[in-house]
Amino acid sequence: MTAPAPPAGDGAAVRLERVSRTFGRVTALDEVTWAFPRGGFTAVMGPSGSGKSTFLHCASGLDRPSGGTVRIGGVELGRLGEAGRTRFRRERIGFVFQAFNLIPSMSVEENIGLPLRLAGRPPDPRRLAEVVARVGLTERAGHRPSELSGGQQQRAAIARALITEPEVVFADEPTGALDPRTARDVLRLLREAVDAAGRTIVLVTHDPVAAAWADSVVFLDRGRIVDELVRPTVAGVLARWEEL
Numbered sequence: 001m002t003a004p005a006p007p008a009g010d011g012a013a014v015r016l017e018r019v020s021r022t023f024g025r026v027t028a029l030d031e032v033t034w035a036f037p038r039g040g041f042t043a044v045m046g047p048s049g050s051g052k053s054t055f056l057h058c059a060s061g062l063d064r065p066s067g068g069t070v071r072i073g074g075v076e077l078g079r080l081g082e083a084g085r086t087r088f089r090r091e092r093i094g095f096v097f098q099a100f101n102l103i104p105s106m107s108v109e110e111n112i113g114l115p116l117r118l119a120g121r122p123p124d125p126r127r128l129a130e131v132v133a134r135v136g137l138t139e140r141a142g143h144r145p146s147e148l149s150g151g152q153q154q155r156a157a158i159a160r161a162l163i164t165e166p167e168v169v170f171a172d173e174p175t176g177a178l179d180p181r182t183a184r185d186v187l188r189l190l191r192e193a194v195d196a197a198g199r200t201i202v203l204v205t206h207d208p209v210a211a212a213w214a215d216s217v218v219f220l221d222r223g224r225i226v227d228e229l230v231r232p233t234v235a236g237v238l239a240r241w242e243e244l
């Protein structure tokens, strides 16, 4: 199945055309064609081994597909060399992982400002303070990640992912290590980034509660997108999940 394709170039933040990834004789992604709308929040779900991580790696330029094309903000990633892709990821894509991946020796504020410093654009202190405040970490700005709770660390990681105003944020099980209440705060932040700032988010998750925060859920099975649920509810996601 294919997405109702938005107009070429503009309506889609991320566009995959017949993207495949094979590992030896295993086909982890099988000609996936999909367009992720700009300013949309999409969850990607599927059983273990269905290809979610492979999808995330190929769609975000962390890995090169065996076939097909990925375009982000109109740039075809396959045309960039290794160094070009690294730079593109750093400057135009945000990542949030289950394990937070903050740098232990840096303060919260330094971690959040890091992508801008790496891009040679030292953060304006006022804007940095605003971003820190938006994720509720003003009191913790000078602390090290180890001094923060898991939820606070993930909020810092989200601020770090958003600070470059990326084309798209890829979040890989961002609530996997959090209790349900803390998870809800993190999901609310992602939702706000879409609703208030127009960001585009692709969330890979096993969790129907997390998926129900998205505008739509796409289901992967054996390396293919097999269904989409628009305006998902937890019950709706669970019902569809049962059928996979």
Ligand SMILES: Nc1ncnc2c1ncn2[C@@H]1O[C@H](COP(=O)(O)OP(=O)(O)OP(=O)(O)O)[C@@H](O)[C@H]1O
Binding pocket: 023, 026, 027, 028, 046, 047, 048, 049, 050, 051, 052, 053, 054, 055
């Ligand atoms: N580096 C690799 N080498 C060989 N096979 C791989 C590699 N990465 C993934 N695969 C295979 O590709 C398929 C899809 O794996 P993938 O990790 O993308 O699934 P997933 O949906 O993310 O699974 P999970 O939910 O368990 O993390 C599986 O059959 C997996 O064994």
